[in-house]
Amino acid sequence: MRLDLQAKSFAGKEILGPIEISVGRGERVAILGPSGIGKSTLLRILAGLDRNFQGRRDGDERLAMVFQEPVLLPWRDALANITIPTGCDRKTAIEWMGRAGLAGHEAKFPRQMSLGQQRRLALARAFAAGPDILLADEPYASLDAETATRMVSLTGELLDRSGAGLILVTHDPNEGAALEARALRLSGTPARLQKD
Numbered sequence: 001m002r003l004d005l006q007a008k009s010f011a012g013k014e015i016l017g018p019i020e021i022s023v024g025r026g027e028r029v030a031i032l033g034p035s036g037i038g039k040s041t042l043l044r045i046l047a048g049l050d051r052n053f054q055g056r057r058d059g060d061e062r063l064a065m066v067f068q069e070p071v072l073l074p075w076r077d078a079l080a081n082i083t084i085p086t087g088c089d090r091k092t093a094i095e096w097m098g099r100a101g102l103a104g105h106e107a108k109f110p111r112q113m114s115l116g117q118q119r120r121l122a123l124a125r126a127f128a129a130g131p132d133i134l135l136a137d138e139p140y141a142s143l144d145a146e147t148a149t150r151m152v153s154l155t156g157e158l159l160d161r162s163g164a165g166l167i168l169v170t171h172d173p174n175e176g177a178a179l180e181a182r183a184l185r186l187s188g189t190p191a192r193l194q195k196d
């Protein structure tokens with residue numbers, strides 16, 4: 001996927017300036033920067049969710065997203081939380097649940113699972129979709145340090161296994177480093193990628 005962004009504005013105010021990013025299968029990048037700089041906005045543009053910008057985005061890769069909140073279907077069991085949104089078969093869903101450390105939890109409803117398990121379910125769902133690139137917006141925020149570390153290494157294992165690329169939005173450079181992601185740092189007004 002390739003983004004050649006000239007400008008992104010909200011209500012006439014330019015938030016993002018000229019930015020070029022290209023990410024392919026197997027490549028990992030971390031978008032870093034302080035709160036409010038425009039990281040989530042840039043991720044939404046990369047994801048193709050926001051097309052209201054100057055510039056162009058090319059690429060036909062399959063994408064999957066994970067967010068800070070797990071965003072599960074409360075009235076469906078864990079397995080259906082994977083098969084319904086992704087369209088994958090039960091076997092694939094069971095395999096990814098196992099890889100995410102959720103074997104035996106298939107029939108549980110989200111409310112019967114801990115927040116950590118719900119987040120792993122959201123991660124398993126993203127991989128079950130068979131993405132070329134995983135897009136993640138602060139997926140480890142508000143987790144305790146130990147759980148966050150475990151989730152980061154689980155993400156790394158699942159990326160290794162699937163061969164998917166990663167675009168990770170985070171304010172924590174350590175998360176990107178642990179995933180061996182190339183650091184792209186946003187700074188300035190409007191924000192651009194800082195040259196290292």
Ligand SMILES: Nc1ncnc2c1ncn2[C@@H]1O[C@H](COP(=O)(O)OP(=O)(O)OP(=O)(O)O)[C@@H](O)[C@H]1O
Pocket residue numbers: 010011015033034035036037038039040041042171
């Ligand atoms: N839909 C919107 N309408 C107007 N302004 C917006 C909208 N979405 C974001 N903004 C503004 O754009 C700027 C960038 O927001 P964004 O959420 O992308 O930042 P961020 O770097 O992801 O922040 P954080 O780390 O706090 O999540 C902020 O000033 C925000 O107020």
